[in-house]
Amino acid sequence: FIKTYSEEIHYGGKFRGILLVLRDVTNEVEIDRIKNELVSTISHELRTPLSSIYGFTELMIQRDLPPHRQKKYLAAVHSETERLSLLINDFLDLQRMEANRQEYTFEPFDLLAMMKDLKQLHSLSSSSHDIRIFSEETVQIINGDSKKIRQLFGNLVNNAIKYSPDGGPIEIRVTEHNNRVTVALTDYGIGIPSSAMSELFQKFYRVDNSDTRQIGGTGLGLSICREIARAHDGEIHVESIEGQGSTFTVDLPLNPTPPL
Numbered sequence: 474f475i476k477t478y479s480e481e482i483h484y485g486g487k488f489r490g491i492l493l494v495l496r497d498v499t500n501e502v503e504i505d506r507i508k509n510e511l512v513s514t515i516s517h518e519l520r521t522p523l524s525s526i527y528g529f530t531e532l533m534i535q536r537d538l539p540p541h542r543q544k545k546y547l548a549a550v551h552s553e554t555e556r557l558s559l560l561i562n563d564f565l566d567l568q569r570m571e572a573n574r575q576e577y578t579f580e581p582f583d584l585l586a587m588m589k590d591l592k593q594l595h596s597l598s599s600s601s602h603d604i605r606i607f608s609e610e611t612v613q614i615i616n617g618d619s620k621k622i623r624q625l626f627g628n629l630v631n632n633a634i635k636y637s638p639d640g641g642p643i644e645i646r647v648t649e650h651n652n653r654v655t656v657a658l659t660d661y662g663i664g665i666p667s668s669a670m671s672e673l674f675q676k677f678y679r680v681d682n683s684d685t686r687q688i689g690g691t692g693l694g695l696s697i698c699r700e701i702a703r704a705h706d707g708e709i710h711v712e713s714i715e716g717q718g719s720t721f722t723v724d725l726p727l728n729p730t731p732p733l
């Protein structure tokens with residue numbers, strides 16, 4: 474973005490030329506954009522949980538409520554606080570990644586072991602989803618930031634569970650080809666309408682229909698996944714049939730160049 478300033482130069486009563494100043498204001502424009510985004514995020518996304526926390530606590534202060542009502546309101550305050558904290562963490566994570574200020578520590582790690590670990594973690598908390606891993610048992614050691622890659626797949630497994638509210642299997646396929654590893658996560662849940670596909674990885678985008686309205690979320694998870702994949706020279710894609718399920722595919726080089 475360039476800002477221009479011009480002025481005619483007169484000297485001795487004669488027109489002598491034009492003074493033209495060009496200033497590169499790209500940085501200022503970018504800072505303005507981030508500020509505006511922050512303001513609109515705060516007004517839309519943070520106000521809702523804050524006003525319910527305010528409402529519930531006000532009720533508890535003003536009225537003598539029986540213990541079971543107090544507990545119910547406290548539980549609501551607790552879950553709204555958790556939502557706020559998740560939202561703020563995700564938002565700050567994403568902001569850091571988009572501004573290229575996220576530091577990545579690349580080291581070799583065992584991708585298949587990570588997937589098995591995630592499976593175990595989720596098997597403990599969800600009994601209605603059977604996570605199945607399919608893999609060629611070659612050694613899938615890849616180079617990358619293992620914490621961030623875990624965050625990426627953690628988000629995808631969480632979504633697969635969240636968006637298949639009736640339970641069902643979640644399949645993880647790990648394959649290796651031409652020095653790249655591909656991880657495909659398939660669920661048999663609510664699926665994604667084709668009209669939403671192009672916006673799915675946009676910040677704060679959530680499909681809005683009667684199924685998704687009951688499922689909590691910030692709309693930031695997939696944007697974070699895409700940023701992490703990009704930082705590893707990788708890609709993320711989705712295929713889905715509404716009402717039948719979705720497959721998210723992450724394709725990563727075994728040996729990416731770490732971001733500067």
Ligand code: ADP
Nearest residue numbers: 632633636664679680690691692693694695719
């Ligand atoms: P959220 O916090 O809302 O889950 P995400 O960025 O992770 O945000 O996902 C964006 C939107 O994409 C979700 O709100 C949901 O509508 C849709 N989505 C993501 N994963 C799935 C899935 N496995 N099945 C169906 N819809 C999904």
